[in-house]
Amino acid sequence: MMFNKLKEYMERIFPFMKNNKIEEGLINPITLCFSDRKLNIDFSEELAKSSVKVVRLSMLLGIATYIIFGLKYEILESPDKYLFYRIIGIIEFSTVFVLTYFSLYKKYSQFIISGLILFGGFNVLMISLDNGNNLYVGLILTSIYAHSLLRFRFVFASLTTWILVSTYLTIISISPDIPEFILINNTFFLVTANLLGMVASYSIEYYMRANFWKSRQLHEKR
Known part of the structure; x- marks a missing residue:
């Protein structure tokens, strides 16, 4: 009886699992894509629609973060040489915020957010490199932001953040002015933070797809 309850509990947590195996052809365990193309399209549209308020709030949070850090530098390091x-x-965050009110966003939300993370991430990267690598933690914040706040798909979030991390680490590794201990320290924290972010985004998308799939099944049974 206890085993049956445990099995029932596990099936609720992992709805794509059957007999301890992912149901064949239902979902890719790596990319988290449904095998059915229409199901993927429907999920993407539902994701864009249901998460739009969260995304807008995340855009406002991003804008507020830039403003707060700007005020900090105005006070501590006036004038702020990173104002540009x-x-x-x-502007980037404001543009995406406005785009969420158009039908274009619903169709291309993942690509729009990808562009935001890449351009915004490279923006942070330029500040980090110009500040003696004291602001590399800005890339950690970017990784957390991408993986957890934007309802960004696991594959897209992983790809964009690893592009940023790899670019940053490549640049500082070939820079003659960067001590080896800083390179090792920054590499460890950036890579670890991004791996943890990947776990978060994978879990978030997995359960969003699980809820979507269960809702679809209930609808079909009615």
Whole structure:
């Protein structure tokens, strides 16, 4: 009886599992894509629709972060030599915020967010490199933001954040002015943070797909 309850509990947690194996042809365990193309399209549209308020709030949070850090530098390091980068960042987040009110966003939400993370990430990267690598933690914040706040698909979030991390680490590894201990330290924290972010985004998307699939099944049974 206890075993049956445990099995029932596991099936609720992992709805794509059957006899301890992912049901063949239902979902790819790596990319988290449904095998059915229409099901993928429906999920993407539902994801864009249901998460739009969260995305808008995330855009406002991104704008607020740029403004707060800008004010901090105005106070501590006046004048703020990174003002240009911050203005660009605010424009990027504001643009995506506005786009969420158009039908274009519903269709291309993942590509739009990918562009935001890449351009915004490179914006942070330029500030980090110009600041003696004291601001590399900005890339960690970017990774957390991409993997957990944007309802960004696991594959897209992983690809964009690893592009940023790899670019940053490549640049500092060939820089003659960067001590080896800083390179090792930054590499460890950036890679670890991104791996943890991947676990988070994988879990988030997995359960969003699980809920979507169960809702679809209930609808079909009615």
